[in-house]
Amino acid sequence: MARQMTNLFDSSKCTACRGCFTACKDSNQMPALFDRSYFGGPGNGTYDSKDGDTDAETLTMIRFNETEDPVDGVRWNFLKWQCMHCNDPICVKVCPKSAYTKLDWGATFHDEAKCIGCQYCTTACPFGIPKYRKRTDTITKCTLCYERVAEGLSPACARTCAPGAIKFGYRDELLEEARERVKFLRVNGFPRATIYGETELGSGTNKLYILTDTPDKFGLPVKPQIEGNTIFWQNWVQPYFGWLIPIALGASAISFVTSRVIGNKNKAMEGHAEGGHE
Amino acid sequence: MQWIPEYRDDVPRVERFNALARVTHWSHTVTFLLCLFTGLALFLRADWLAAIFGGFRGAGLVHRIAAVVMTVTILTAMVVGIKGVIAWIKDLLRFGLNDIGFLMKFPLEFLGFKVKIPPQTRFNGGEKGNSIVTPTMVFLLMISGWIIWWPSIWWPGLVRASYWIHDLAMIFATVMVCMHGYLGSFHPGSGESFWGMWKGTVRADWAQHHHTIWYEETYGDKAKAEAE
Numbered sequence: 001m002a003r004q005m006t007n008l009f010d011s012s013k014c015t016a017c018r019g020c021f022t023a024c025k026d027s028n029q030m031p032a033l034f035d036r037s038y039f040g041g042p043g044n045g046t047y048d049s050k051d052g053d054t055d056a057e058t059l060t061m062i063r064f065n066e067t068e069d070p071v072d073g074v075r076w077n078f079l080k081w082q083c084m085h086c087n088d089p090i091c092v093k094v095c096p097k098s099a100y101t102k103l104d105w106g107a108t109f110h111d112e113a114k115c116i117g118c119q120y121c122t123t124a125c126p127f128g129i130p131k132y133r134k135r136t137d138t139i140t141k142c143t144l145c146y147e148r149v150a151e152g153l154s155p156a157c158a159r160t161c162a163p164g165a166i167k168f169g170y171r172d173e174l175l176e177e178a179r180e181r182v183k184f185l186r187v188n189g190f191p192r193a194t195i196y197g198e199t200e201l202g203s204g205t206n207k208l209y210i211l212t213d214t215p216d217k218f219g220l221p222v223k224p225q226i227e228g229n230t231i232f233w234q235n236w237v238q239p240y241f242g243w244l245i246p247i248a249l250g251a252s253a254i255s256f257v258t259s260r261v262i263g264n265k266n267k268a269m270e271g272h273a274e275g276g277h278e
Numbered sequence: 279m280q281w282i283p284e285y286r287d288d289v290p291r292v293e294r295f296n297a298l299a300r301v302t303h304w305s306h307t308v309t310f311l312l313c314l315f316t317g318l319a320l321f322l323r324a325d326w327l328a329a330i331f332g333g334f335r336g337a338g339l340v341h342r343i344a345a346v347v348m349t350v351t352i353l354t355a356m357v358v359g360i361k362g363v364i365a366w367i368k369d370l371l372r373f374g375l376n377d378i379g380f381l382m383k384f385p386l387e388f389l390g391f392k393v394k395i396p397p398q399t400r401f402n403g404g405e406k407g408n409s410i411v412t413p414t415m416v417f418l419l420m421i422s423g424w425i426i427w428w429p430s431i432w433w434p435g436l437v438r439a440s441y442w443i444h445d446l447a448m449i450f451a452t453v454m455v456c457m458h459g460y461l462g463s464f465h466p467g468s469g470e471s472f473w474g475m476w477k478g479t480v481r482a483d484w485a486q487h488h489h490t491i492w493y494e495e496t497y498g499d500k501a502k503a504e505a506e
Contacts, residue, residue: 096320097334116334118320119429123437132430137335229435233442241449242321248453251388252460259390259466266392 004106004171005149006085007158008178010210011218012185012193013165014078016062020157020166024082027145027156030057052219054081056133059142060157067217077211079218080157080166083108083129083142084197085206090226091121091130093234099139106171106206107144115139126201126224144206171206178210185212200224282463282472290482292497294474299362302355303475309348310416314452316341321445342427349420369400369492370409376491377403387467397490408458415451418443 025032033055054061060082067075085108092100092108099114100121110121110130115138121130122139130139145155153159154168161167167174178195185193196209201224215222295303316337319328331337356363376396380403383393395402401409422440429437463472469488470480486493495501 096323098323116338118338120441123429123434123441128434227435227438229438229442233438233445237442237445237449238321241446244449244453245456248456252456255388255390256460256464259388262390263466 002104004206005169006106006171006174006206006208007144007155008167008169008174008208008210009080010165010167010178010181011078012181012190012210012212013163014062014080015163015165016064016076016078017162018062019160019162020080021058021061023156023160024060024142025058027148028059028143030059033057054129054131054141056131056140059083059140063219065217065219067213075213075217077213077218079209079220082157082207083144084127084200085142085144086126086201087203087206088201090124090126090230090234094120094124094230096120103146105149107146107149108206109143109146110139110141112136112138112140124226124230126221126226171208174208178208181210185210196220201226280466283469285473285477286481291479292482292485292493293478294480294485295478296362297478298355298359300475300478302351302359305351306348306416309344309351310451310455312344313341313348313419314448314455316344317448321448345420345423348416349424352416352420366401366409370406372399373403373406377406380404381407388465390466398488398492400489400492400496402489404461408454412451412454412458415447415454418447419451422447 024030052063060080063079063081065077065079067077069075085106087106089100089102089108091110092102096118097114097116099111101109101111103109117132117137117139119130119132119139122128122132130141132138133140145153145157148155149168155166158166158168167177175195175198178198182193182195190212192213194211194214196211196215196218197205197207209218209220211218211220315327316331318324319331319334319337328334328337331340376398379396380398383395384404386393387395422444425432425437425440426444432440461468461471462475470484474480482493482497485497
């Protein structure tokens with residue numbers, strides 16, 4: 001496996017300029033969509049441009065998380081929100097068309113040409129990231145700009161980030177850097193600073209975050225997990241239960257033969273025949 | 279070798295299924311099989327199966343059209359033929375020792391051995407089982423299917439549950455259909471069953487022998503006397 005590459009997002013440096021959001025749209029040629037919050041609601045009551053979540057035409061956005069604390073007062077926690085590129089992604093497993101692949105350098109890549117829009121991935125994803133786009137009947141999500149990375153460039157969001165909050169590089173190096181940064185933040189006014197993405201979901205996510213506060217203050221799931229319904233479906237129903245069908249077919253085939261063999265024997269012995277019964 | 283017994287109209291016959299029941303049964307056969315094979319393409323991830331319907335999108339379209347027709351025909355038939363449905367359910371509720379006797383001896387009968395089976399009502403023990411399992415699974419398929427069609431408008435947990443419910447219900451329904459299709463046609467012990475659903479009538483002597491209780495209650499001397 002190639003050395004993993006990823007983005008490190010440092011929330012202590014983000015100014016919420018939303019340059020990444022615009023650069024992403026530009027690079028992926030996605031249209032601007034006006035939504036309710038541009039016009040002052042009824043959105044989610046924040047300054048988010050996208051009601052707090054990505055959509056089919058917006059692969060990344062900045063979340064505005066407002067927190068109030070008796071000690072710290074009111075704080076705005078900015079979070080760049082997009083696909084986490086899990087190291088063990090459930091979307092790859094549930095996709096019936098194998099449209100998802102895990103690239104050897106770490107990106108979870110979704111091939112829109114293979115996608116049939118079944119949306120299995122949307123409900124399976126612990127972060128609810130894959131979004132359905134009606135006009136193409138496909139799913140869209142962050143690609144970690146795999147086509148730019150293949151050419152030796154960094155993703156559009158990392159390239160454009162003015163305050164240097166997004167940094168693209170080798171994951172192990174970025175992780176070291178994040179640890180140092182968290183140590184620094186903890187003694188400089190952010191005692192609850194933490195890394196997100198290193199161990200989440202067991203094997204961690206490819207994306208790494210430096211958070212100035214606990215994950216819940218950023219609207220991130222503290223313990224993201226694959227739902228039991230999805231695990232039961234994928235690990236039990238899909239691989240094993242289907243075998244009941246060939247068993248039923250096989251039993252019918254066996255009965256077809258044996259009942260005729262035994263029936264003929266009876267006929268020969270008793271010397272009477274009338275239809276298939278009696 | 280004989281596949282199914284010959285249809286004979288020179289012997290006394292009695293009605294087993296009316297026209298509405300037969301039309302519903304066979305239209306359901308068509309929509310169920312269409313849904314099954316288009317759905318299996320996705321379940322088995324079988325490109326060759328999807329190709330028959332013009333790819334996965336084509337299969338998805340056929341699946342949805344068949345699903346709509348299935349829902350509409352079943353609900354319509356249930357409303358129009360509510361009397362028949364109630365009679366059917368009433369017969370299922372008569373599950374008794376004779377049905378247990380049937381089910382215990384059935385494996386031998388299934389393989390072709392001659393066994394003595396206690397008298398049966400309109401639906402024997404096995405048919406009662408099929409009448410309970412298959413419609414239950416089809417209703418689960420319809421409900422979960424309509425939820426899966428619009429995943430974004432439902433609570434996500436419900437959608438996630440619907441995926442495995444849809445798969446499991448498909449598997450159990452298909453297992454029943456495999457057995458039902460065989461037992462209702464090529465199984466020598468089932469005799470006239472196929473004609474009951476195809477032409478609507480079965481030979482009176484067969485009905486008397488295989489569904490004794492039903493025959494006596496419906497066409498027997500006592501029933502005739504009561505009718506007069």
